[in-house]
Amino acid sequence: MKISLGPIYYYWSKERVYQFYKKIAKSKVDIVYLGEVICSKRREIKLRDWLEIAHQLSAAGKEVVLSTLTLLEADSELKRLNRITQVNEYLVEANDFAAIGLLSKQQKPFAIGPSVNMYNAQSLNILFNKGLKRWCFPVELSHETLTSIMEDKNSKLETEVFAFGKLPLAFSARCFTARAYNLDKDDCQYKCIEHEKGLLLSTKEDKSFLIMNGIQTLSSSTLNLINNLEQMKEIGVDIIRINPQSEHADNIIDIFRDVIDNKVSSADAQSIIDKLISQKQCNGYWFEQAGMDMVELAQSMQ
Amino acid sequence: MELVCPAGNLPALKIAVDNGADTVYIGFGDDTNARHFAGLNFNEDRAKQGVEYAHARGRKVYIAINTYPQPSGWQRWTDAIDRAARIGADAVILADIGLMAYAKNNHPELNLHLSVQGSATSYEALDFYCQNFYIKRAVLPRVLSVAQVKKVIENSPVEIEVFGFGSLCVMVEGRCILSSYATGRSPNTYGACSPASHVEYIENDIQLETRLGGVLIDSYEKHEPAGYPTLCKGRFETMGNTYYALEEPTSLNTLDILPELKKIGVKAIKIEGRQRSPAYIRTVTKTWSEALKQLDRGHYQTKSEWNRALSEISEGFQTTLGAYHRSWQ
Structure with missing residues (x-):
């Protein structure tokens, strides 16, 4: 199995992003998804900068994929999407049906991200015939569903599973970060850049619950499927995806690599991760439970 | 029309x-x-x-x-x-x-x-x-x-x-799984958001709590009218403020x-x-x-x-x- 690094969901400064990918270039990651997928107002990094980072990562032997915006609203966003779909050097990850339409019209191969709803093999096979090369399993589905889909989807279609990171849970027209500052979205003052991990949302009894990241809502718990990699191999998963946080992305990648290569046991890897990650972890979706649940290894074996 | x-x-x-x-x-x-x-x-x-x-x-x-x-x-x-x-x-x-x-x-x-x-x-x-x-x-x-x-x-x-x-819906329909994050059931998979099967109303001497999948969505003083705990319409805390962080009812x-x-x-x-x-x-x-x-x-x-x-x-x-x-x- 290969390891991919998903697109950065947060708004980081240009300098920070360049630093981040410099580290990633030295990690054991195989595939890197690049691009702004949340908010088109975030302009620290322009398409030409992303392409520059892409060249650097390619030179370091990484496969680069360009990711598109998830929620398209304005015409200017469609125009920007158009420009990305016209880049010929890299595969494009479509994150909505406008991108899928534009890429399939140009008869270009493409990948799809976790927020394109593919819940059955019939849907996947339609897109396969339109040029779909790789799909990312929706995060809210279970391993049983994945197993069934794998039996009926075209065998040439690569399967990627979101295995580590904050779960992308929702997108909105509303900017929750601007709202938290009592600002209009049109005058958001780019507050997201002050929150490199997003804004934590807790319940009234002070339990961490969600993360607001501009128009996106994420889980506050970190998805961790390190204990389920063997199962993924058996099902035939091609790639596991890790989503970047501001810290430890390169360490996490290397830990997953070692477990996949049977150099480190998943139990040992789990204890290393426990030391790195202070927030709660979750894996409930994989077991057809509430996404925020954590099914412990012993329970999952029963 | x-x-x-x-x-x-x-x-x-x-x-x-x-x-x-x-x-x-x-x-x-x-x-x-x-x-x-x-x-x-x-x-x-x-x-x-x-x-x-x-x-x-x-x-x-x-x-x-x-x-x-x-x-x-x-x-x-x-x-x-x-x-x-x-x-x-x-x-x-x-x-x-x-x-x-x-x-x-x-x-x-x-x-x-x-x-x-x-x-x-x-x-x-x-x-x-x-x-x-x-x-x-x-x-x-x-x-x-x-x-x-x-x-x-x-x-x-x-x-x-x-x-x-x-x-x-404050979120883009079809792209919101907040409900299944807390309950295992979402509009996409199950056809319901914040399903009643996972809702609890818990009353004590001071207040009424509404919970979804065990998560405290909101609490109300005795005189306040309580709403259904739709996940995105609860009161949560961020940066020291507790308010309808996502959307009001x-x-x-x-x-x-x-x-x-x-x-x-x-x-x-x-x-x-x-x-x-x-x-x-x-x-x-x-x-x-x-x-x-x-x-x-x-x-x-x-x-x-x-x-x-x-x-x-x-x-x-x-x-x-x-x-x-x-x-x-």
């Missing part, structure tokens, strides 16, 4: 037809639609009676089959499409492209509409659905401003239906921008609320049908009695223009 009203059972459908709905949309009694609630919805026989009742009066019935089938349930969804075709539904409202292909191949005469759960927000997305599955109409997610809806309509290959009134109401919606070419206005009571259906249908008639006659002005009637049946007794109005975003 066509008035598309909800109905959760046959009496509600008849009330909608009798009070001026051009079309009623319904669902079958299982997880094939996004209002999968106990005791709600239609079996084949009742749906057939509903279609006959509407057709006899020159009205239409659409059937929502707008959740996403997983492999284990595939046949339940294709059966629902077969059933809709068999009873003469005027359209099926779908979100999953696998089902669209199934409907197109097996029932070429059946009209396909793209559900709001399909999350299409641009004409490029609509073009994809139109080219590949010959959809006739799309329902837009409640995320676009009026100017953005206009842009979509100007370039859209299909008719556009928009939400006019009812409970407000409120309903969408677009009566004030009705002339604009007509002018930009909206084909149909959808009213949310298949889960609501026959009294709700009567009030919304009557009010909206009157407003649309007034609009057709020209000299439109929102009547305060309409807004009053709608406020009384709105969540939190307040309404908003939602994303149509840029400042809401």
Whole structure:
């Protein structure tokens, strides 16, 4: 199995992003998804900068994929999407049906991200015939569903599973970060850049619950499927995806690599991760439970 | 503009037809639609009676089959499409492209509409659905401003239906799994958001707590009216403030921008609320049908009695223009 690094969901400064990918270039990651997928107002990094980072990562032997915006609203966003779909050097990850339409019209191969709803093999096979090369399993589905889909989807279609990171849970027209500052979205003052991990949302009894990241809502718990990699191999998963946080992305990648290569046991890897990650972890979706649940290894074996 | 009203059972459908709905949309009694609630919805026989009742009066019935089938349930969804075709539904409202292909191949005469759960927000997305599955109409997610809806309509290959009134999704429909994060069940997988099966109301001496999947969504002082714990409408804390961080309990109401919606070419206005009571259906249908008639006659002005009637049946007794109005975003 290969390891991919998903697109950065947060708004980081240009300098920070360049630093981040410099580290990633030295990690054991195989595939890197690049691009702004949340908010088109975030302009620290322009398409030409992303392409520059892409060249650097390619030179370091990484496969680069360009990711598109998830929620398209304005015409200017469609125009920007158009420009990305016209880049010929890299595969494009479509994150909505406008991108899928534009890429399939140009008869270009493409990948799809976790927020394109593919819940059955019939849907996947339609897109396969339109040029779909790789799909990312929706995060809210279970391993049983994945197993069934794998039996009926075209065998040439690569399967990627979101295995580590904050779960992308929702997108909105509303900017929750601007709202938290009592600002209009049109005058958001780019507050997201002050929150490199997003804004934590807790319940009234002070339990961490969600993360607001501009128009996106994420889980506050970190998805961790390190204990389920063997199962993924058996099902035939091609790639596991890790989503970047501001810290430890390169360490996490290397830990997953070692477990996949049977150099480190998943139990040992789990204890290393426990030391790195202070927030709660979750894996409930994989077991057809509430996404925020954590099914412990012993329970999952029963 | 066509008035598309909800109905959760046959009496509600008849009330909608009798009070001026051009079309009623319904669902079958299982997880094939996004209002999968106990005791709600239609079996084949009742749906057939509903279609006959509407057709006899020159009205239409659409059937929502707008959740996403997983492999284990595939046949339940294709059966629902077969059933809709068999009873003469005027359209099926779908979100999953696998089902669209199934409907197109097996029932070429059946009209396909793209559900709001399909999350299409641009004409490029609509073009994809139109080219590949010959959809006739799309329902837009409640995320676009009026100017953005206009842009979509100007370039859209299909008719556009928009939400006019009812409970407000603050998130893009079809792309929100907050509910399954807390409960394991989401609109996409199960056809319900913040399902009642996972709701708890816990009262102590000081306050009433509402929980979803064990998560504290809100708490109320004794004198405060308590709301249903829909996940995105709870009070949470961030940066030292506790407030409705995502959205207040409120309903969408677009009566004030009705002339604009007509002018930009909206084909149909959808009213949310298949889960609501026959009294709700009567009030919304009557009010909206009157407003649309007034609009057709020209000299439109929102009547305060309409807004009053709608406020009384709105969540939190307040309404908003939602994303149509840029400042809401």
